[in-house]
Amino acid sequence: MAVNLSPTDYNFRVCTSSTRPSVPIDGMTIFETDTKETLQYYSAAAVWRRPWNMPWGVVGYVSNTSSTQSITTSEADLTSLTVTITAVANRFYKISAKVGISTNTSAHTTTIRIYADGSAVDGTSGSRSSASNGFLSTITPVAYATGLAAGSRIIKLRALVDLDTSTARYSTETAYLIVEDIGPSSATPA
Numbered sequence: 047m048a049v050n051l052s053p054t055d056y057n058f059r060v061c062t063s064s065t066r067p068s069v070p071i072d073g074m075t076i077f078e079t080d081t082k083e084t085l086q087y088y089s090a091a092a093v094w095r096r097p098w099n100m101p102w103g104v105v106g107y108v109s110n111t112s113s114t115q116s117i118t119t120s121e122a123d124l125t126s127l128t129v130t131i132t133a134v135a136n137r138f139y140k141i142s143a144k145v146g147i148s149t150n151t152s153a154h155t156t157t158i159r160i161y162a163d164g165s166a167v168d169g170t171s172g173s174r175s176s177a178s179n180g181f182l183s184t185i186t187p188v189a190y191a192t193g194l195a196a197g198s199r200i201i202k203l204r205a206l207v208d209l210d211t212s213t214a215r216y217s218t219e220t221a222y223l224i225v226e227d228i229g230p231s232s233a234t235p236a
Contacts, residue, residue, distance in 0.1 A: 066094065095134070102227035105139070106131040106201060109222040117147070117156060117216060121206040124158075124216060127223045128202040135196040136232040139225055141167060142188045143203055146220040155208045160189045160223075162201050167191045184220060192231040201225055 059067055062080045072089035075097075085094040096102045110126040124145065133139070147156045160167045167189040187203075203223055205216065 070094075098230055101229045102137070104224060105227050106225035107222070111221075115216055117205045117207045119206060119208065121157075121159070121204050124203045124205050124221070127221060128200060129223055129225060131199050131201060131225050133194040133196055133199045134227075135194075136230060137192075137194070138228050138231040139191045139194060140188065140228050141191060141201055141223070141225050142186070143223045144184060144186050144220050145203065145205070145216050147183045147185060147216055156183070156185060157206050157208075158185045158187050159204050160187055160201070161204055162191060162194060163199055167201075 057071070057074050059074070059076045061067070061076055061078060063078045063083075064080075066076060066078075067074065067087075070087040070089075072087060074087040075084065076087075076094070077084050084097065086097050087094055088098075106129040108127060108129040110124070115125045127143070127145075131139075141160050141162070143158065143160060145158050201223065
């Protein structure tokens with residue numbers, strides 16, 4: 047015997063962000079035509095989220111294309127390379143960056159560190175690179191964070207040089223910071 051079901055009988059809805067179901071059930075899936083997002087309802091947290099077991103992609107990106115900055119022996123934020131994300135508890139984040147460093151001295155080491163809310167992420171010591179006289183060296187630090195608290199989080203790049211404070215500079219030609227959600231760090235949503 048065939049059963050005819052209407053679209054409202056399924057646990058899937060097509061809607062907009064302003065016409066979401068008013069009485070959703072746990073696990074209900076919607077596709078929002080205005081945001082092009084597929085979302086699932088989690089009743090424990092009473093929120094609509096992307097499917098939990100999938101990577102959610104880029105959640106923050108910033109690049110600096112307007113200035114350069116001297117790097118000294120005192121660690122400091124790199125200009126315009128700070129991004130604020132809205133973290134979700136129990137998610138796994140990949141934080142990566144690319145920074146070009148130029149120098150007039152061949153005998154120095156530059157360190158770039160990734161910070162989340164004022165602390166080095168996962169205790170990373172950063173990426174190190176020595177640049178030769180007059181050449182550009184590219185530093186590409188990567189960190190993985192599983193313990194970011196839910197809510198607004200500030201991710202930034204900081205830099206320092208071990209000596210020769212007057213000639214190390216970072217170049218904006220290659221400078222960026224990107225934060226990606228790469229999947230769950232626990233089996234269930236927060």
